[in-house]
Amino acid sequence: MGVNGYPVTPDQGSGSRATCCLGIGDTNCSAIETAIGGTIPKDPSYTGTNKEWCYFYKSDGITFDIYAKLEGEGTISLSESTVTAKKKGTTDGCESGWINTGLGFCVMQYEAKCPEGDDIGSDGCAYAVSRSGGTPWTNISQINAAVACKAIGAHLINNAEWMAIARDIESVGTNWTGGSVGSGVLKRGNVGDTVTGNYNGADPEAGVTNSLATLYLSNGQTIHHFSGNVWEWVDYTIGTGSAPSQQPQAPTSAWAALNSKDVTNWGTVFGYDNVGPKNKNYGTTSYGAGAIWYNNTDVALRALRRGGTWDSTSHAGVFALSLGSSPTNTGTHLGFRCAR
Numbered sequence: 001m002g003v004n005g006y007p008v009t010p011d012q013g014s015g016s017r018a019t020c021c022l023g024i025g026d027t028n029c030s031a032i033e034t035a036i037g038g039t040i041p042k043d044p045s046y047t048g049t050n051k052e053w054c055y056f057y058k059s060d061g062i063t064f065d066i067y068a069k070l071e072g073e074g075t076i077s078l079s080e081s082t083v084t085a086k087k088k089g090t091t092d093g094c095e096s097g098w099i100n101t102g103l104g105f106c107v108m109q110y111e112a113k114c115p116e117g118d119d120i121g122s123d124g125c126a127y128a129v130s131r132s133g134g135t136p137w138t139n140i141s142q143i144n145a146a147v148a149c150k151a152i153g154a155h156l157i158n159n160a161e162w163m164a165i166a167r168d169i170e171s172v173g174t175n176w177t178g179g180s181v182g183s184g185v186l187k188r189g190n191v192g193d194t195v196t197g198n199y200n201g202a203d204p205e206a207g208v209t210n211s212l213a214t215l216y217l218s219n220g221q222t223i224h225h226f227s228g229n230v231w232e233w234v235d236y237t238i239g240t241g242s243a244p245s246q247q248p249q250a251p252t253s254a255w256a257a258l259n260s261k262d263v264t265n266w267g268t269v270f271g272y273d274n275v276g277p278k279n280k281n282y283g284t285t286s287y288g289a290g291a292i293w294y295n296n297t298d299v300a301l302r303a304l305r306r307g308g309t310w311d312s313t314s315h316a317g318v319f320a321l322s323l324g325s326s327p328t329n330t331g332t333h334l335g336f337r338c339a340r
Contacts, residue, residue: 005061005062006032006059006061006062006063006064007031007032007034007035007059007061008031008059008060008061009028009029009031009032009057009058009059010028012237012301017058017059017060018058019056019057019058019067020032020056020057020058021042021046021054021055021056022040022041022042022043022054022055022056022057023039023040023041023042023043023046023055024042024046024048024054029057032057032059041055042054042055043055043068054067055067055068056068063155065158065160067160093106094106094340097109097110097129097130097131098130098340099217099221099222099223100219100221101164101165101168101217101219101221102168102217102218102219102221103161103164103165103168104164105161105339105340106339106340107157107161107165107223107337107338107339107340108128108130108337108338108339109130109221109222109223109224110130110131110132110207110224110225110337111130111136111137111224111225111229111230111232111335111336111337112125112128112129112130112136112137112145112148112149112335112336112337112338113125113128113129113130113131113133113134113135113136113137114126114128114129114134114137115127115129116129116131116133116134120135120137120138120139124137124139124140124144124148125137125148127148127151127152128148128149128151128152128336128338130337130338132206132207132208132224133206133207134206134207135203135204135205135206136204136225136229136230136335137335137336138204138230138331138332138333138334138335139330139331139332139334140233140330140334140335140336141233141327141328141329141330141334142156142233142235142237142303142305142325142327142328142329142336143327143328145233145336146233146235148336148338149336149338149339152338153340154338154339154340155235155338155339155340156233156234156235156336156337156338156339157232157234157235157336157337157338157339158234158235158236158339159234159235159236159274159304159306160274161339162234162306163273163274163275165217165223165226165318166226166277166318166319167277167278168217168218169186169215169216169217169223169226169318170186170277170278170279170282170289170318171218171278172215172216172217172218174216175187175215175216177196177197177288182279182281182282182287184196184197184288185197185286185287185288186227186282186287186288186289186317186318187211187212187213187214187215187227187288188212188227188228188288188308188316188317188318189210189212189213189224189225189226189227189228189229190202190204190205190209190210190213190225190228190229190310191227191228191308191309191310191312191313191316192310192311192312192313193312193313193314193316195285195288195313195314196288197212197288198212198228198288198316199212199213200310201310201311202310203310203332204229204230204310204332204335205225205229205310207224208224208225213225213228213229215227215318225307226307226318227290227307227308227316227317227318227320228307228308228309228310228312228316229307229309229310229335230307230309230310230333230334230335231305231306231307231308231309231322231333231334231335232305232306232307232335232336232337233303233304233305233334233335233336234303234304234305234306236303236304237301237302237303237304237327238301238302238304238323254293254294254295255291255292255293255315256291256292256293256294257283257284257285257291257292258272258275258276258277258280258283258284258289258290258291258292258319258321259272259276259277259280259281259282259283259284260283275292275319275321276289276319277289277319283319285314285315288317289317289318289319289320290307290308290315290316290317290318290319290320290321291314291315291317291320292320292321292322292323293315293321293322293323293324294322294323294324295323295324300326301326301327302323302324302325302326302327303325303326303327303329304321304322304323305321305322305325305334306319306320306321306322307320308320309333310333311333
Protein backbone atom coordinates (compact mmCIF):
# COMPACT_ATOMS: atom_id res chain seq x y z
CA MET A 1 0.00 0.00 0.00
CA GLY A 2 1.51 3.36 -1.05
CA VAL A 3 0.63 6.94 -0.28
CA ASN A 4 -2.92 7.73 -1.45
CA GLY A 5 -3.33 4.11 -2.45
CA TYR A 6 -5.28 1.05 -1.35
CA PRO A 7 -4.19 -2.50 -0.41
CA VAL A 8 -4.18 -4.54 -3.62
CA THR A 9 -5.78 -7.93 -4.17
CA PRO A 10 -4.19 -10.50 -6.53
CA ASP A 11 -4.12 -9.76 -10.27
CA GLN A 12 -6.31 -12.23 -12.19
CA GLY A 13 -4.43 -11.68 -15.44
CA SER A 14 -7.58 -10.56 -17.26
CA GLY A 15 -7.69 -6.85 -16.54
CA SER A 16 -9.44 -7.42 -13.23
CA ARG A 17 -8.56 -8.14 -9.61
CA ALA A 18 -9.52 -11.03 -7.39
CA THR A 19 -12.02 -10.40 -4.62
CA CYS A 20 -11.41 -11.44 -1.03
CA CYS A 21 -13.86 -12.24 1.75
CA LEU A 22 -13.09 -9.89 4.63
CA GLY A 23 -12.75 -11.06 8.20
CA ILE A 24 -12.37 -14.81 7.63
CA GLY A 25 -8.63 -15.14 7.01
CA ASP A 26 -8.91 -15.22 3.21
CA THR A 27 -5.35 -15.21 1.80
CA ASN A 28 -6.43 -12.74 -0.90
CA CYS A 29 -7.10 -10.27 1.96
CA SER A 30 -3.57 -10.36 3.41
CA ALA A 31 -2.62 -6.89 2.08
CA ILE A 32 -5.63 -5.12 3.56
CA GLU A 33 -5.37 -7.01 6.86
CA THR A 34 -1.71 -5.99 7.13
CA ALA A 35 -2.56 -2.37 6.31
CA ILE A 36 -5.34 -2.15 8.88
CA GLY A 37 -3.43 -4.14 11.47
CA GLY A 38 -6.49 -5.18 13.42
CA THR A 39 -9.59 -7.31 13.38
CA ILE A 40 -11.69 -6.82 10.25
CA PRO A 41 -15.41 -7.38 10.76
CA LYS A 42 -17.04 -10.12 8.74
CA ASP A 43 -20.58 -10.29 7.43
CA PRO A 44 -22.73 -11.47 10.37
CA SER A 45 -24.62 -13.77 7.98
CA TYR A 46 -21.42 -15.61 6.99
CA THR A 47 -21.73 -19.24 8.12
CA GLY A 48 -18.24 -20.52 7.35
CA THR A 49 -19.42 -22.34 4.25
CA ASN A 50 -21.71 -19.97 2.35
CA LYS A 51 -19.54 -17.26 0.81
CA GLU A 52 -22.57 -15.67 -0.76
CA TRP A 53 -22.67 -13.79 2.55
CA CYS A 54 -19.35 -11.95 2.66
CA TYR A 55 -17.99 -8.45 2.57
CA PHE A 56 -15.93 -8.69 -0.61
CA TYR A 57 -13.05 -6.30 -1.28
CA LYS A 58 -10.89 -5.81 -4.37
CA SER A 59 -8.44 -3.13 -5.44
CA ASP A 60 -5.74 -2.39 -8.00
CA GLY A 61 -4.12 0.04 -5.55
CA ILE A 62 -5.71 3.06 -7.25
CA THR A 63 -9.44 2.43 -6.79
CA PHE A 64 -11.31 -0.08 -4.70
CA ASP A 65 -14.66 -1.86 -4.64
CA ILE A 66 -16.49 -3.33 -1.65
CA TYR A 67 -19.38 -5.70 -2.34
CA ALA A 68 -22.05 -6.66 0.15
CA LYS A 69 -25.34 -8.51 -0.03
CA LEU A 70 -28.36 -7.00 1.69
CA GLU A 71 -30.94 -9.29 3.25
CA GLY A 72 -33.76 -9.77 0.76
CA GLU A 73 -31.83 -7.90 -1.93
CA GLY A 74 -29.06 -8.50 -4.43
CA THR A 75 -25.39 -7.63 -4.22
CA ILE A 76 -24.42 -3.97 -4.03
CA SER A 77 -21.10 -2.30 -4.83
CA LEU A 78 -19.48 0.70 -3.15
CA SER A 79 -16.61 2.21 -5.14
CA GLU A 80 -14.20 5.04 -4.34
CA SER A 81 -14.07 5.95 -8.04
CA THR A 82 -17.81 6.55 -8.11
CA VAL A 83 -17.67 8.72 -5.00
CA THR A 84 -14.93 10.83 -6.62
CA ALA A 85 -16.85 11.17 -9.88
CA LYS A 86 -19.93 12.50 -8.14
CA LYS A 87 -17.96 15.38 -6.64
CA LYS A 88 -17.12 16.90 -10.02
CA GLY A 89 -18.56 17.55 -13.48
CA THR A 90 -22.16 18.48 -14.18
CA THR A 91 -24.87 19.11 -11.61
CA ASP A 92 -25.83 15.45 -11.50
CA GLY A 93 -22.21 14.41 -10.98
CA CYS A 94 -21.80 12.89 -14.45
CA GLU A 95 -20.26 14.33 -17.62
CA SER A 96 -22.07 14.79 -20.94
CA GLY A 97 -23.10 11.46 -22.47
CA TRP A 98 -23.16 9.79 -19.06
CA ILE A 99 -26.04 9.44 -16.62
CA ASN A 100 -26.35 9.43 -12.86
CA THR A 101 -28.10 6.12 -12.27
CA GLY A 102 -29.32 7.16 -8.83
CA LEU A 103 -27.73 3.90 -7.67
CA GLY A 104 -24.45 5.35 -6.47
CA PHE A 105 -22.53 5.59 -9.74
CA CYS A 106 -22.43 7.17 -13.20
CA VAL A 107 -22.51 5.11 -16.40
CA MET A 108 -22.24 5.65 -20.13
CA GLN A 109 -25.70 6.36 -21.52
CA TYR A 110 -24.71 4.63 -24.77
CA GLU A 111 -22.36 1.75 -25.56
CA ALA A 112 -18.74 2.90 -25.83
CA LYS A 113 -17.95 4.42 -29.23
CA CYS A 114 -15.20 6.34 -31.01
CA PRO A 115 -15.12 10.13 -30.82
CA GLU A 116 -17.13 11.81 -33.59
CA GLY A 117 -15.22 11.68 -36.89
CA ASP A 118 -12.97 8.84 -35.71
CA ASP A 119 -13.58 5.46 -37.35
CA ILE A 120 -12.74 2.21 -35.60
CA GLY A 121 -9.37 1.18 -37.00
CA SER A 122 -7.25 -1.91 -36.56
CA ASP A 123 -6.23 -0.60 -33.14
CA GLY A 124 -9.76 0.40 -32.15
CA CYS A 125 -10.76 3.96 -31.26
CA ALA A 126 -8.48 6.75 -30.09
CA TYR A 127 -10.44 6.66 -26.83
CA ALA A 128 -13.92 5.71 -25.62
CA VAL A 129 -16.85 8.13 -25.58
CA SER A 130 -20.58 7.88 -24.92
CA ARG A 131 -22.63 9.53 -27.68
CA SER A 132 -25.78 8.83 -29.67
CA GLY A 133 -24.16 8.86 -33.11
CA GLY A 134 -21.85 6.21 -34.52
CA THR A 135 -21.73 2.45 -34.12
CA PRO A 136 -20.38 0.74 -30.98
CA TRP A 137 -16.69 0.04 -30.50
CA THR A 138 -16.50 -3.71 -31.09
CA ASN A 139 -13.78 -6.29 -31.82
CA ILE A 140 -12.38 -5.62 -28.38
CA SER A 141 -11.46 -8.11 -25.64
CA GLN A 142 -12.55 -7.80 -22.03
CA ILE A 143 -8.93 -7.07 -21.13
CA ASN A 144 -8.68 -4.17 -23.58
CA ALA A 145 -12.16 -2.91 -22.70
CA ALA A 146 -10.99 -2.53 -19.10
CA VAL A 147 -7.87 -0.70 -20.35
CA ALA A 148 -10.00 1.62 -22.52
CA CYS A 149 -12.21 2.56 -19.58
CA LYS A 150 -9.24 3.13 -17.29
CA ALA A 151 -7.70 5.41 -19.94
CA ILE A 152 -10.61 7.85 -19.50
CA GLY A 153 -10.57 7.74 -15.72
CA ALA A 154 -13.36 5.17 -15.44
CA HIS A 155 -13.71 1.40 -15.03
CA LEU A 156 -15.36 -1.34 -17.05
CA ILE A 157 -18.87 -1.74 -15.66
CA ASN A 158 -18.85 -4.49 -13.06
CA ASN A 159 -21.49 -7.13 -12.51
CA ALA A 160 -22.91 -5.54 -9.36
CA GLU A 161 -23.42 -2.27 -11.26
CA TRP A 162 -24.95 -4.10 -14.22
CA MET A 163 -27.36 -5.93 -11.93
CA ALA A 164 -28.33 -2.73 -10.10
CA ILE A 165 -29.27 -1.12 -13.44
CA ALA A 166 -31.05 -4.22 -14.76
CA ARG A 167 -33.17 -4.62 -11.62
CA ASP A 168 -34.00 -0.92 -11.69
CA ILE A 169 -35.13 -1.32 -15.32
CA GLU A 170 -37.20 -4.32 -14.25
CA SER A 171 -39.08 -2.13 -11.75
CA VAL A 172 -40.18 0.57 -14.24
CA GLY A 173 -43.47 0.00 -16.09
CA THR A 174 -42.40 2.02 -19.15
CA ASN A 175 -39.84 -0.67 -19.94
CA TRP A 176 -42.56 -3.29 -20.38
CA THR A 177 -44.46 -3.62 -23.65
CA GLY A 178 -47.73 -3.81 -21.70
CA GLY A 179 -47.04 -0.48 -19.97
CA SER A 180 -46.82 -1.84 -16.43
CA VAL A 181 -44.36 -4.03 -14.56
CA GLY A 182 -44.78 -7.68 -15.54
CA SER A 183 -47.17 -6.88 -18.39
CA GLY A 184 -45.96 -8.09 -21.78
CA VAL A 185 -42.20 -8.42 -22.05
CA LEU A 186 -39.18 -6.28 -21.19
CA LYS A 187 -38.12 -4.19 -24.19
CA ARG A 188 -34.99 -5.57 -25.76
CA GLY A 189 -33.81 -3.21 -28.50
CA ASN A 190 -32.03 -4.45 -31.62
CA VAL A 191 -32.48 -8.22 -31.54
CA GLY A 192 -33.10 -10.60 -34.44
CA ASP A 193 -36.09 -12.49 -33.09
CA THR A 194 -39.83 -12.57 -33.73
CA VAL A 195 -40.69 -12.20 -30.04
CA THR A 196 -42.24 -8.82 -29.22
CA GLY A 197 -40.15 -6.29 -27.35
CA ASN A 198 -37.38 -6.02 -29.94
CA TYR A 199 -36.77 -4.81 -33.49
CA ASN A 200 -34.72 -5.17 -36.65
CA GLY A 201 -31.98 -7.68 -35.83
CA ALA A 202 -29.48 -5.75 -37.95
CA ASP A 203 -25.75 -5.32 -37.38
CA PRO A 204 -24.86 -2.86 -34.59
CA GLU A 205 -26.82 0.31 -35.05
CA ALA A 206 -25.86 3.93 -34.55
CA GLY A 207 -27.76 5.86 -31.90
CA VAL A 208 -31.33 5.03 -31.07
CA THR A 209 -33.57 4.21 -34.01
CA ASN A 210 -36.46 2.69 -32.12
CA SER A 211 -38.13 3.34 -28.78
CA LEU A 212 -37.48 -0.27 -27.80
CA ALA A 213 -33.76 0.58 -27.56
CA THR A 214 -34.47 3.21 -24.88
CA LEU A 215 -34.89 1.98 -21.31
CA TYR A 216 -35.87 4.09 -18.30
CA LEU A 217 -34.41 4.14 -14.80
CA SER A 218 -36.56 4.90 -11.77
CA ASN A 219 -34.94 8.35 -11.41
CA GLY A 220 -36.15 9.31 -14.90
CA GLN A 221 -32.81 8.91 -16.68
CA THR A 222 -32.62 6.88 -19.90
CA ILE A 223 -30.03 4.32 -20.98
CA HIS A 224 -29.75 3.04 -24.54
CA HIS A 225 -29.08 -0.40 -26.02
CA PHE A 226 -28.66 -1.99 -22.58
CA SER A 227 -30.04 -5.16 -24.16
CA GLY A 228 -29.57 -6.27 -27.74
CA ASN A 229 -27.33 -4.54 -30.29
CA VAL A 230 -23.96 -5.89 -29.01
CA TRP A 231 -22.89 -8.03 -26.08
CA GLU A 232 -21.22 -5.90 -23.42
CA TRP A 233 -18.21 -7.03 -21.43
CA VAL A 234 -18.56 -6.92 -17.65
CA ASP A 235 -15.63 -6.78 -15.24
CA TYR A 236 -16.00 -10.24 -13.75
CA THR A 237 -14.44 -13.60 -14.51
CA ILE A 238 -15.27 -17.12 -13.42
CA GLY A 239 -13.34 -20.36 -13.73
CA THR A 240 -9.67 -21.27 -13.38
CA GLY A 241 -7.62 -18.65 -11.58
CA SER A 242 -10.58 -16.54 -10.53
CA ALA A 243 -12.77 -16.18 -7.48
CA PRO A 244 -15.20 -17.82 -7.32
CA SER A 245 -14.13 -21.02 -9.05
CA GLN A 246 -17.36 -22.97 -8.59
CA GLN A 247 -18.96 -23.85 -11.90
CA PRO A 248 -22.71 -23.85 -12.51
CA GLN A 249 -24.39 -27.18 -13.06
CA ALA A 250 -26.31 -27.48 -16.32
CA PRO A 251 -26.45 -29.51 -19.52
CA THR A 252 -23.30 -29.11 -21.60
CA SER A 253 -23.29 -26.01 -23.83
CA ALA A 254 -26.85 -24.93 -23.09
CA TRP A 255 -29.01 -21.84 -22.78
CA ALA A 256 -31.00 -21.99 -19.56
CA ALA A 257 -33.76 -19.86 -18.06
CA LEU A 258 -32.53 -17.45 -15.41
CA ASN A 259 -34.88 -18.92 -12.80
CA SER A 260 -33.96 -22.51 -13.56
CA LYS A 261 -32.91 -24.94 -10.84
CA ASP A 262 -29.45 -25.05 -12.40
CA VAL A 263 -28.93 -21.35 -11.77
CA THR A 264 -30.57 -21.04 -8.36
CA ASN A 265 -28.45 -23.92 -7.07
CA TRP A 266 -25.12 -22.22 -7.80
CA GLY A 267 -24.81 -21.16 -4.18
CA THR A 268 -21.57 -19.77 -2.65
CA VAL A 269 -20.36 -16.53 -4.27
CA PHE A 270 -21.94 -16.26 -7.69
CA GLY A 271 -25.56 -17.07 -6.87
CA TYR A 272 -28.90 -16.12 -8.42
CA ASP A 273 -28.85 -12.55 -7.07
CA ASN A 274 -25.81 -11.87 -9.26
CA VAL A 275 -27.65 -13.14 -12.33
CA GLY A 276 -31.41 -12.80 -12.53
CA PRO A 277 -34.42 -10.51 -12.04
CA LYS A 278 -35.58 -9.68 -8.53
CA ASN A 279 -38.91 -11.30 -9.42
CA LYS A 280 -37.90 -14.85 -10.33
CA ASN A 281 -41.11 -15.25 -12.34
CA TYR A 282 -39.55 -12.95 -14.93
CA GLY A 283 -36.54 -15.23 -15.29
CA THR A 284 -38.08 -17.13 -18.19
CA THR A 285 -37.64 -16.24 -21.85
CA SER A 286 -41.35 -15.45 -22.08
CA TYR A 287 -40.78 -12.20 -20.10
CA GLY A 288 -37.91 -10.98 -22.28
CA ALA A 289 -35.43 -10.84 -19.38
CA GLY A 290 -32.92 -13.02 -21.21
CA ALA A 291 -31.23 -16.35 -20.53
CA ILE A 292 -27.85 -17.69 -19.43
CA TRP A 293 -25.39 -19.77 -21.45
CA TYR A 294 -22.69 -21.97 -19.98
CA ASN A 295 -21.04 -25.36 -20.25
CA ASN A 296 -20.72 -27.39 -17.06
CA THR A 297 -17.61 -29.17 -18.36
CA ASP A 298 -15.80 -25.92 -19.14
CA VAL A 299 -13.43 -24.96 -16.31
CA ALA A 300 -11.32 -22.44 -18.26
CA LEU A 301 -11.22 -18.76 -17.32
CA ARG A 302 -14.39 -17.16 -18.70
CA ALA A 303 -15.40 -13.51 -18.77
CA LEU A 304 -18.96 -12.25 -18.35
CA ARG A 305 -20.75 -10.64 -21.28
CA ARG A 306 -24.29 -9.41 -20.84
CA GLY A 307 -27.37 -8.13 -22.67
CA GLY A 308 -27.37 -10.13 -25.88
CA THR A 309 -26.62 -9.08 -29.44
CA TRP A 310 -28.34 -8.15 -32.69
CA ASP A 311 -28.22 -11.76 -33.91
CA SER A 312 -29.48 -13.22 -30.62
CA THR A 313 -32.91 -14.81 -30.37
CA SER A 314 -35.09 -15.21 -27.30
CA HIS A 315 -32.09 -15.43 -24.96
CA ALA A 316 -31.32 -11.68 -25.26
CA GLY A 317 -32.43 -9.26 -22.53
CA VAL A 318 -31.15 -6.95 -19.81
CA PHE A 319 -30.30 -9.98 -17.63
CA ALA A 320 -28.85 -12.13 -20.45
CA LEU A 321 -25.47 -13.63 -19.58
CA SER A 322 -22.98 -15.66 -21.59
CA LEU A 323 -20.05 -17.53 -20.03
CA GLY A 324 -18.70 -18.77 -23.35
CA SER A 325 -15.84 -16.32 -23.89
CA SER A 326 -12.27 -15.96 -22.73
CA PRO A 327 -11.21 -12.49 -21.53
CA THR A 328 -9.03 -12.33 -24.68
CA ASN A 329 -11.82 -13.07 -27.18
CA THR A 330 -12.85 -10.42 -29.70
CA GLY A 331 -15.59 -10.18 -32.32
CA THR A 332 -17.99 -7.86 -34.14
CA HIS A 333 -20.60 -8.76 -31.53
CA LEU A 334 -18.51 -7.77 -28.48
CA GLY A 335 -18.61 -4.21 -27.11
CA PHE A 336 -18.51 -2.54 -23.69
CA ARG A 337 -19.68 0.31 -21.45
CA CYS A 338 -17.74 2.19 -18.76
CA ALA A 339 -18.83 3.37 -15.30
CA ARG A 340 -17.51 5.73 -12.64
